[in-house]
Amino acid sequence: MKRKRLISMILALMLALCLLPAAMAAGLPFTDVPDGAWYASDVENAYLLGLINGKAPDKFAPDDNMTYAEAVKLAACMHQNAADGSITLKNGNPWYKTYVDYAKDNYIISKDYDWNAPATRAGYLEIFANALPFSMLSERNYVPEGGIPDVPISHPQAYEIYMMYRAGIVQGVDANFNCSPDSNIKRSEVAAILSRMTDPNMRKDFTVPAPKAPASPDFDYAAAMAVNEYLATATLPGGLKPGYTFEGVYDIYAVYDVDRDGQKELLFSIYNAPVAGQITAVYKLDTATGGLAEEYIGTNATIFLGNGTAICYLSHSTGLETDEYWPYDIYVYNKATDEYDYAASVSYWVKSVRDKDALGNKFPSDIDKDGDGIVALVTDADADGLEYLDGNDFEVWFSRYASESDWETVNDIGWHPLYQAKG
Ligand SMILES: [Ca+2]
Numbered sequence: 001m002k003r004k005r006l007i008s009m010i011l012a013l014m015l016a017l018c019l020l021p022a023a024m025a026a027g028l029p030f031t032d033v034p035d036g037a038w039y040a041s042d043v044e045n046a047y048l049l050g051l052i053n054g055k056a057p058d059k060f061a062p063d064d065n066m067t068y069a070e071a072v073k074l075a076a077c078m079h080q081n082a083a084d085g086s087i088t089l090k091n092g093n094p095w096y097k098t099y100v101d102y103a104k105d106n107y108i109i110s111k112d113y114d115w116n117a118p119a120t121r122a123g124y125l126e127i128f129a130n131a132l133p134f135s136m137l138s139e140r141n142y143v144p145e146g147g148i149p150d151v152p153i154s155h156p157q158a159y160e161i162y163m164m165y166r167a168g169i170v171q172g173v174d175a176n177f178n179c180s181p182d183s184n185i186k187r188s189e190v191a192a193i194l195s196r197m198t199d200p201n202m203r204k205d206f207t208v209p210a211p212k213a214p215a216s217p218d219f220d221y222a223a224a225m226a227v228n229e230y231l232a233t234a235t236l237p238g239g240l241k242p243g244y245t246f247e248g249v250y251d252i253y254a255v256y257d258v259d260r261d262g263q264k265e266l267l268f269s270i271y272n273a274p275v276a277g278q279i280t281a282v283y284k285l286d287t288a289t290g291g292l293a294e295e296y297i298g299t300n301a302t303i304f305l306g307n308g309t310a311i312c313y314l315s316h317s318t319g320l321e322t323d324e325y326w327p328y329d330i331y332v333y334n335k336a337t338d339e340y341d342y343a344a345s346v347s348y349w350v351k352s353v354r355d356k357d358a359l360g361n362k363f364p365s366d367i368d369k370d371g372d373g374i375v376a377l378v379t380d381a382d383a384d385g386l387e388y389l390d391g392n393d394f395e396v397w398f399s400r401y402a403s404e405s406d407w408e409t410v411n412d413i414g415w416h417p418l419y420q421a422k423g
Pocket residue numbers: 256257258259260261262263264265
Protein backbone atom coordinates (compact mmCIF):
# COMPACT_ATOMS: atom_id res chain seq x y z
CA MET A 1 0.00 0.00 0.00
CA LYS A 2 2.73 2.40 1.04
CA ARG A 3 4.82 1.53 -1.98
CA LYS A 4 1.92 2.11 -4.34
CA ARG A 5 1.29 5.50 -2.84
CA LEU A 6 4.97 6.34 -3.22
CA ILE A 7 4.94 5.44 -6.91
CA SER A 8 1.86 7.60 -7.43
CA MET A 9 3.53 10.46 -5.61
CA ILE A 10 6.70 10.17 -7.68
CA LEU A 11 4.68 10.13 -10.86
CA ALA A 12 2.63 13.07 -9.67
CA LEU A 13 5.81 14.96 -8.82
CA MET A 14 7.35 14.15 -12.19
CA LEU A 15 4.29 15.42 -13.92
CA ALA A 16 3.96 18.48 -11.73
CA LEU A 17 7.62 19.51 -11.69
CA CYS A 18 8.95 18.79 -15.12
CA LEU A 19 6.67 17.25 -17.64
CA LEU A 20 3.54 19.34 -17.32
CA PRO A 21 5.23 22.76 -17.50
CA ALA A 22 7.14 21.55 -20.54
CA ALA A 23 3.91 20.36 -22.09
CA MET A 24 2.18 23.64 -21.45
CA ALA A 25 5.12 25.52 -22.91
CA ALA A 26 5.54 23.33 -25.92
CA GLY A 27 2.05 21.99 -26.40
CA LEU A 28 1.33 18.97 -28.53
CA PRO A 29 2.58 19.14 -32.10
CA PHE A 30 -0.60 17.49 -33.40
CA THR A 31 -3.20 19.42 -35.37
CA ASP A 32 -5.76 16.61 -35.09
CA VAL A 33 -6.07 16.49 -31.27
CA PRO A 34 -8.61 19.21 -30.35
CA ASP A 35 -8.24 20.74 -26.87
CA GLY A 36 -11.74 19.65 -25.87
CA ALA A 37 -11.41 16.01 -27.00
CA TRP A 38 -11.94 13.47 -24.20
CA TYR A 39 -8.57 11.92 -25.00
CA ALA A 40 -6.53 15.16 -25.28
CA SER A 41 -4.89 14.90 -21.85
CA ASP A 42 -4.30 11.16 -22.38
CA VAL A 43 -2.54 11.77 -25.68
CA GLU A 44 -0.51 14.53 -24.05
CA ASN A 45 0.41 12.28 -21.13
CA ALA A 46 1.27 9.23 -23.24
CA TYR A 47 3.19 11.29 -25.81
CA LEU A 48 5.20 13.20 -23.22
CA LEU A 49 6.06 10.01 -21.34
CA GLY A 50 7.46 8.67 -24.63
CA LEU A 51 4.92 5.85 -24.79
CA ILE A 52 3.40 6.64 -28.15
CA ASN A 53 4.39 8.66 -31.21
CA GLY A 54 2.39 10.53 -33.79
CA LYS A 55 1.76 9.00 -37.21
CA ALA A 56 3.38 12.06 -38.75
CA PRO A 57 5.15 15.04 -37.12
CA ASP A 58 1.85 16.93 -36.88
CA LYS A 59 -0.66 14.02 -36.98
CA PHE A 60 -1.65 11.79 -34.10
CA ALA A 61 -4.49 10.08 -36.07
CA PRO A 62 -6.70 9.47 -32.98
CA ASP A 63 -9.34 7.53 -34.91
CA ASP A 64 -6.91 5.19 -36.66
CA ASN A 65 -6.76 1.56 -35.59
CA MET A 66 -3.71 -0.26 -34.34
CA THR A 67 -2.41 -3.64 -35.51
CA TYR A 68 -1.56 -6.47 -33.10
CA ALA A 69 2.10 -6.00 -34.05
CA GLU A 70 1.95 -2.34 -32.99
CA ALA A 71 0.10 -3.29 -29.80
CA VAL A 72 2.70 -5.88 -28.84
CA LYS A 73 5.50 -3.40 -29.45
CA LEU A 74 3.85 -0.96 -27.02
CA ALA A 75 3.22 -3.68 -24.44
CA ALA A 76 6.80 -4.97 -24.64
CA CYS A 77 8.25 -1.47 -24.31
CA MET A 78 5.99 -0.62 -21.38
CA HIS A 79 6.98 -3.85 -19.64
CA GLN A 80 10.70 -3.30 -20.23
CA ASN A 81 10.46 0.28 -19.01
CA ALA A 82 8.67 -0.85 -15.83
CA ALA A 83 11.12 -3.73 -15.25
CA ASP A 84 14.46 -2.12 -16.21
CA GLY A 85 13.78 1.61 -16.16
CA SER A 86 14.73 1.98 -19.81
CA ILE A 87 13.79 0.66 -23.24
CA THR A 88 16.49 -1.08 -25.28
CA LEU A 89 14.26 -3.10 -27.61
CA LYS A 90 14.82 -2.44 -31.34
CA ASN A 91 13.08 -3.55 -34.49
CA GLY A 92 13.84 -7.03 -35.86
CA ASN A 93 12.91 -8.94 -38.99
CA PRO A 94 10.01 -8.76 -39.53
CA TRP A 95 10.13 -5.53 -37.61
CA TYR A 96 7.89 -6.77 -34.77
CA LYS A 97 9.74 -10.08 -34.15
CA THR A 98 11.90 -8.75 -31.29
CA TYR A 99 8.82 -7.38 -29.50
CA VAL A 100 6.86 -10.60 -29.98
CA ASP A 101 9.80 -12.66 -28.64
CA TYR A 102 10.18 -10.34 -25.65
CA ALA A 103 6.42 -10.48 -24.97
CA LYS A 104 6.45 -14.28 -25.03
CA ASP A 105 9.57 -14.55 -22.86
CA ASN A 106 7.95 -12.29 -20.27
CA TYR A 107 4.51 -13.98 -20.32
CA ILE A 108 2.77 -10.91 -21.76
CA ILE A 109 1.39 -13.11 -24.54
CA SER A 110 1.12 -16.87 -24.82
CA LYS A 111 0.03 -17.19 -28.44
CA ASP A 112 0.47 -15.62 -31.87
CA TYR A 113 -2.02 -13.06 -33.12
CA ASP A 114 -2.77 -12.05 -36.70
CA TRP A 115 0.05 -9.52 -36.45
CA ASN A 116 -0.89 -7.20 -39.32
CA ALA A 117 -4.63 -7.22 -38.56
CA PRO A 118 -6.21 -4.39 -36.57
CA ALA A 119 -6.44 -5.31 -32.87
CA THR A 120 -9.86 -5.71 -31.32
CA ARG A 121 -10.52 -4.05 -27.99
CA ALA A 122 -10.69 -7.51 -26.37
CA GLY A 123 -7.39 -8.57 -27.94
CA TYR A 124 -5.69 -5.32 -26.98
CA LEU A 125 -6.90 -5.55 -23.36
CA GLU A 126 -5.81 -9.20 -23.17
CA ILE A 127 -2.26 -8.20 -24.12
CA PHE A 128 -2.08 -5.14 -21.89
CA ALA A 129 -3.56 -6.84 -18.80
CA ASN A 130 -0.33 -8.86 -18.81
CA ALA A 131 2.06 -6.01 -19.61
CA LEU A 132 2.46 -4.86 -16.00
CA PRO A 133 2.81 -6.93 -12.81
CA PHE A 134 -0.50 -7.88 -11.17
CA SER A 135 0.42 -5.69 -8.17
CA MET A 136 0.49 -2.59 -10.39
CA LEU A 137 -3.02 -3.34 -11.66
CA SER A 138 -4.65 -3.79 -8.26
CA GLU A 139 -8.40 -3.41 -8.20
CA ARG A 140 -9.94 -0.10 -7.17
CA ASN A 141 -13.46 -0.48 -8.63
CA TYR A 142 -16.27 -2.87 -7.77
CA VAL A 143 -17.10 -4.61 -11.04
CA PRO A 144 -19.24 -7.68 -10.34
CA GLU A 145 -18.81 -10.68 -12.62
CA GLY A 146 -21.42 -10.35 -15.38
CA GLY A 147 -21.68 -6.60 -14.80
CA ILE A 148 -20.20 -5.68 -18.20
CA PRO A 149 -23.27 -6.37 -20.36
CA ASP A 150 -21.44 -7.45 -23.53
CA VAL A 151 -18.67 -9.45 -21.79
CA PRO A 152 -20.24 -12.61 -20.33
CA ILE A 153 -18.12 -14.78 -18.00
CA SER A 154 -17.55 -17.27 -20.84
CA HIS A 155 -16.04 -14.63 -23.14
CA PRO A 156 -12.48 -15.79 -23.96
CA GLN A 157 -10.99 -12.50 -22.69
CA ALA A 158 -13.45 -11.91 -19.84
CA TYR A 159 -10.83 -12.28 -17.11
CA GLU A 160 -8.47 -9.70 -18.61
CA ILE A 161 -11.26 -7.27 -19.51
CA TYR A 162 -12.73 -7.37 -15.98
CA MET A 163 -9.23 -6.92 -14.52
CA MET A 164 -8.73 -3.75 -16.59
CA TYR A 165 -12.12 -2.34 -15.51
CA ARG A 166 -11.41 -3.15 -11.85
CA ALA A 167 -8.02 -1.44 -12.09
CA GLY A 168 -9.66 1.69 -13.55
CA ILE A 169 -7.79 1.41 -16.87
CA VAL A 170 -10.98 1.22 -18.96
CA GLN A 171 -14.60 1.97 -18.15
CA GLY A 172 -16.36 0.99 -21.36
CA VAL A 173 -17.84 2.77 -24.32
CA ASP A 174 -21.20 3.90 -22.88
CA ALA A 175 -23.06 4.67 -19.65
CA ASN A 176 -23.92 0.96 -19.22
CA PHE A 177 -20.22 0.00 -19.14
CA ASN A 178 -20.41 -1.99 -22.37
CA CYS A 179 -16.95 -2.91 -23.65
CA SER A 180 -17.61 -3.42 -27.37
CA PRO A 181 -14.99 -6.22 -27.28
CA ASP A 182 -15.06 -7.06 -30.99
CA SER A 183 -14.64 -3.53 -32.33
CA ASN A 184 -11.18 -2.35 -33.31
CA ILE A 185 -9.32 -0.22 -30.85
CA LYS A 186 -8.56 3.40 -31.77
CA ARG A 187 -5.29 5.21 -31.15
CA SER A 188 -7.10 7.69 -28.89
CA GLU A 189 -8.23 4.77 -26.70
CA VAL A 190 -4.72 3.32 -26.79
CA ALA A 191 -3.34 6.64 -25.52
CA ALA A 192 -5.85 6.61 -22.64
CA ILE A 193 -4.93 3.04 -21.67
CA LEU A 194 -1.18 3.73 -21.80
CA SER A 195 -1.57 6.89 -19.77
CA ARG A 196 -3.73 5.24 -17.08
CA MET A 197 -1.50 2.17 -16.88
CA THR A 198 1.60 4.28 -16.36
CA ASP A 199 0.09 6.89 -14.07
CA PRO A 200 -2.33 5.62 -11.39
CA ASN A 201 -3.56 9.22 -10.93
CA MET A 202 -5.14 9.01 -14.36
CA ARG A 203 -7.19 5.89 -13.49
CA LYS A 204 -10.96 6.03 -13.30
CA ASP A 205 -13.14 5.40 -10.25
CA PHE A 206 -16.59 3.94 -10.82
CA THR A 207 -18.93 1.18 -9.65
CA VAL A 208 -20.66 -1.24 -12.00
CA PRO A 209 -24.12 -2.46 -10.95
CA ALA A 210 -25.02 -6.14 -10.60
CA PRO A 211 -26.03 -7.93 -13.81
CA LYS A 212 -29.72 -8.00 -14.70
CA ALA A 213 -31.47 -11.35 -14.38
CA PRO A 214 -32.22 -12.86 -17.82
CA ALA A 215 -35.73 -13.81 -18.95
CA SER A 216 -34.85 -17.50 -19.19
CA PRO A 217 -32.17 -19.72 -17.54
CA ASP A 218 -28.74 -18.70 -18.75
CA PHE A 219 -25.40 -20.32 -17.93
CA ASP A 220 -23.36 -17.11 -18.12
CA TYR A 221 -25.64 -15.31 -15.68
CA ALA A 222 -25.83 -18.25 -13.26
CA ALA A 223 -22.04 -18.74 -13.37
CA ALA A 224 -21.37 -15.02 -12.87
CA MET A 225 -23.71 -14.89 -9.88
CA ALA A 226 -22.03 -17.98 -8.39
CA VAL A 227 -18.62 -16.29 -8.66
CA ASN A 228 -20.00 -13.09 -7.09
CA GLU A 229 -21.54 -15.14 -4.27
CA TYR A 230 -18.26 -16.94 -3.60
CA LEU A 231 -16.34 -13.66 -3.50
CA ALA A 232 -18.90 -12.14 -1.12
CA THR A 233 -19.54 -15.06 1.26
CA ALA A 234 -17.08 -17.88 0.37
CA THR A 235 -20.10 -20.07 -0.37
CA LEU A 236 -20.30 -22.38 -3.39
CA PRO A 237 -23.50 -23.25 -5.29
CA GLY A 238 -25.67 -25.51 -3.17
CA GLY A 239 -24.53 -23.78 0.03
CA LEU A 240 -21.18 -25.53 0.56
CA LYS A 241 -18.68 -23.43 2.53
CA PRO A 242 -15.39 -25.24 1.88
CA GLY A 243 -12.94 -22.83 3.42
CA TYR A 244 -12.30 -19.55 5.09
CA THR A 245 -13.72 -16.10 4.55
CA PHE A 246 -12.53 -14.96 1.16
CA GLU A 247 -9.42 -12.84 1.71
CA GLY A 248 -7.49 -12.66 -1.53
CA VAL A 249 -5.96 -14.53 -4.43
CA TYR A 250 -5.93 -18.11 -3.15
CA ASP A 251 -8.82 -19.79 -4.91
CA ILE A 252 -9.27 -20.17 -8.65
CA TYR A 253 -12.11 -20.59 -11.12
CA ALA A 254 -12.55 -21.44 -14.78
CA VAL A 255 -15.26 -21.55 -17.41
CA TYR A 256 -14.54 -24.56 -19.58
CA ASP A 257 -16.29 -27.47 -21.29
CA VAL A 258 -14.50 -30.01 -19.09
CA ASP A 259 -16.78 -32.98 -19.88
CA ARG A 260 -16.80 -32.10 -23.61
CA ASP A 261 -20.59 -32.25 -23.97
CA GLY A 262 -20.59 -29.00 -25.97
CA GLN A 263 -21.70 -26.87 -22.98
CA LYS A 264 -19.37 -24.92 -20.73
CA GLU A 265 -19.16 -25.60 -17.01
CA LEU A 266 -18.10 -23.43 -14.09
CA LEU A 267 -15.20 -24.87 -12.10
CA PHE A 268 -13.94 -23.81 -8.70
CA SER A 269 -10.72 -25.04 -7.15
CA ILE A 270 -10.33 -24.11 -3.49
CA TYR A 271 -6.99 -23.80 -1.69
CA ASN A 272 -7.78 -21.31 1.09
CA ALA A 273 -9.33 -24.03 3.27
CA PRO A 274 -8.57 -26.85 5.70
CA VAL A 275 -7.55 -30.04 3.88
CA ALA A 276 -11.12 -31.38 3.72
CA GLY A 277 -12.25 -28.18 1.99
CA GLN A 278 -9.50 -28.17 -0.63
CA ILE A 279 -11.79 -29.24 -3.43
CA THR A 280 -12.42 -28.92 -7.12
CA ALA A 281 -16.08 -28.73 -8.09
CA VAL A 282 -17.75 -28.62 -11.51
CA TYR A 283 -21.15 -26.99 -12.01
CA LYS A 284 -23.56 -26.99 -14.94
CA LEU A 285 -26.66 -24.91 -15.59
CA ASP A 286 -29.77 -26.27 -13.90
CA THR A 287 -32.32 -25.46 -16.60
CA ALA A 288 -35.22 -26.03 -14.19
CA THR A 289 -34.17 -23.40 -11.66
CA GLY A 290 -31.77 -21.19 -13.60
CA GLY A 291 -29.17 -21.86 -10.90
CA LEU A 292 -26.20 -24.23 -11.00
CA ALA A 293 -26.13 -27.96 -10.29
CA GLU A 294 -23.11 -29.93 -9.11
CA GLU A 295 -21.65 -32.28 -11.68
CA TYR A 296 -18.44 -33.31 -9.92
CA ILE A 297 -16.75 -32.72 -6.59
CA GLY A 298 -13.34 -34.07 -5.58
CA THR A 299 -9.99 -32.85 -4.29
CA ASN A 300 -8.29 -29.80 -5.78
CA ALA A 301 -5.74 -32.24 -7.26
CA THR A 302 -8.12 -33.56 -9.91
CA ILE A 303 -7.02 -34.12 -13.51
CA PHE A 304 -9.77 -34.12 -16.13
CA LEU A 305 -9.01 -36.20 -19.22
CA GLY A 306 -10.61 -35.49 -22.57
CA ASN A 307 -12.31 -38.92 -22.64
CA GLY A 308 -14.41 -38.07 -19.58
CA THR A 309 -12.23 -39.78 -16.97
CA ALA A 310 -11.31 -37.73 -13.90
CA ILE A 311 -8.32 -38.76 -11.76
CA CYS A 312 -8.80 -37.41 -8.25
CA TYR A 313 -5.57 -37.57 -6.24
CA LEU A 314 -6.42 -37.97 -2.57
CA SER A 315 -5.37 -35.57 0.15
CA HIS A 316 -3.81 -38.32 2.29
CA SER A 317 -1.57 -41.26 1.51
CA THR A 318 -2.08 -44.68 3.12
CA GLY A 319 1.48 -44.54 4.41
CA LEU A 320 2.65 -47.32 2.08
CA GLU A 321 3.27 -44.99 -0.85
CA THR A 322 5.72 -42.53 -2.37
CA ASP A 323 4.89 -39.19 -3.98
CA GLU A 324 5.22 -40.89 -7.35
CA TYR A 325 2.72 -43.61 -6.38
CA TRP A 326 0.03 -41.53 -4.69
CA PRO A 327 -3.51 -42.89 -4.20
CA TYR A 328 -6.40 -41.65 -6.32
CA ASP A 329 -10.06 -42.16 -7.08
CA ILE A 330 -11.30 -42.55 -10.63
CA TYR A 331 -14.53 -40.92 -11.79
CA VAL A 332 -16.14 -41.38 -15.19
CA TYR A 333 -18.40 -38.87 -16.94
CA ASN A 334 -21.88 -40.28 -17.48
CA LYS A 335 -23.47 -38.78 -20.60
CA ALA A 336 -26.99 -39.88 -19.65
CA THR A 337 -27.01 -38.10 -16.29
CA ASP A 338 -24.44 -35.41 -17.23
CA GLU A 339 -22.56 -36.13 -14.00
CA TYR A 340 -19.31 -37.79 -12.99
CA ASP A 341 -19.81 -41.21 -11.36
CA TYR A 342 -17.36 -42.70 -8.89
CA ALA A 343 -15.77 -45.73 -10.58
CA ALA A 344 -12.76 -47.01 -8.66
CA SER A 345 -9.98 -46.31 -6.18
CA VAL A 346 -6.31 -47.10 -6.60
CA SER A 347 -3.57 -47.12 -4.02
CA TYR A 348 -0.11 -48.64 -4.09
CA TRP A 349 2.11 -50.56 -1.77
CA VAL A 350 5.74 -49.65 -2.28
CA LYS A 351 7.85 -52.22 -0.43
CA SER A 352 10.79 -49.87 0.05
CA VAL A 353 8.54 -47.57 2.11
CA ARG A 354 7.25 -50.35 4.43
CA ASP A 355 7.45 -54.13 4.19
CA LYS A 356 4.52 -54.57 6.61
CA ASP A 357 1.22 -52.70 6.63
CA ALA A 358 -0.53 -51.29 9.71
CA LEU A 359 -2.14 -54.69 10.42
CA GLY A 360 1.21 -56.48 10.30
CA ASN A 361 0.61 -58.09 6.90
CA LYS A 362 3.77 -58.66 4.90
CA PHE A 363 4.31 -57.13 1.46
CA PRO A 364 2.63 -59.56 -1.00
CA SER A 365 5.72 -60.71 -2.89
CA ASP A 366 3.70 -63.49 -4.56
CA ILE A 367 1.54 -60.82 -6.25
CA ASP A 368 4.53 -58.67 -7.24
CA LYS A 369 5.11 -60.84 -10.30
CA ASP A 370 7.36 -58.35 -12.07
CA GLY A 371 9.45 -58.05 -8.91
CA ASP A 372 9.70 -54.24 -8.86
CA GLY A 373 8.58 -54.03 -5.22
CA ILE A 374 5.33 -52.21 -6.12
CA VAL A 375 1.80 -53.58 -6.25
CA ALA A 376 -1.49 -51.77 -6.91
CA LEU A 377 -4.52 -52.13 -4.64
CA VAL A 378 -7.69 -51.61 -6.59
CA THR A 379 -11.29 -51.16 -5.46
CA ASP A 380 -13.98 -51.14 -8.14
CA ALA A 381 -17.27 -49.43 -7.39
CA ASP A 382 -19.15 -52.42 -8.83
CA ALA A 383 -17.05 -55.14 -7.12
CA ASP A 384 -16.72 -55.98 -3.45
CA GLY A 385 -13.40 -55.77 -1.65
CA LEU A 386 -9.88 -54.87 -2.47
CA GLU A 387 -7.96 -56.51 -5.25
CA TYR A 388 -4.20 -56.64 -5.75
CA LEU A 389 -3.02 -56.14 -9.31
CA ASP A 390 0.48 -56.04 -10.65
CA GLY A 391 2.41 -55.10 -13.76
CA ASN A 392 0.57 -55.83 -16.96
CA ASP A 393 -2.61 -56.96 -15.14
CA PHE A 394 -2.87 -53.48 -13.64
CA GLU A 395 -2.18 -51.80 -17.00
CA VAL A 396 -4.97 -53.84 -18.61
CA TRP A 397 -7.37 -52.99 -15.77
CA PHE A 398 -6.48 -49.27 -15.89
CA SER A 399 -6.83 -49.04 -19.68
CA ARG A 400 -10.62 -49.25 -19.36
CA TYR A 401 -10.40 -45.71 -17.90
CA ALA A 402 -7.50 -44.22 -19.83
CA SER A 403 -5.22 -45.41 -22.60
CA GLU A 404 -1.79 -43.94 -23.31
CA SER A 405 -3.35 -41.61 -25.89
CA ASP A 406 -6.02 -40.43 -23.44
CA TRP A 407 -3.24 -38.94 -21.31
CA GLU A 408 -2.45 -36.69 -24.28
CA THR A 409 -5.95 -35.19 -24.00
CA VAL A 410 -5.76 -33.80 -20.45
CA ASN A 411 -7.90 -30.68 -20.41
CA ASP A 412 -5.87 -27.49 -20.36
CA ILE A 413 -8.28 -25.60 -18.14
CA GLY A 414 -7.72 -21.84 -18.20
CA TRP A 415 -7.79 -21.22 -14.44
CA HIS A 416 -7.93 -17.65 -13.16
CA PRO A 417 -7.47 -16.31 -9.64
CA LEU A 418 -10.62 -15.16 -7.88
CA TYR A 419 -10.30 -11.60 -6.68
CA GLN A 420 -12.55 -8.60 -6.32
CA ALA A 421 -12.65 -5.22 -4.69
CA LYS A 422 -15.16 -5.16 -1.85
CA GLY A 423 -18.64 -4.23 -3.03
CA1 LIG B 1 -19.62 -29.47 -20.75
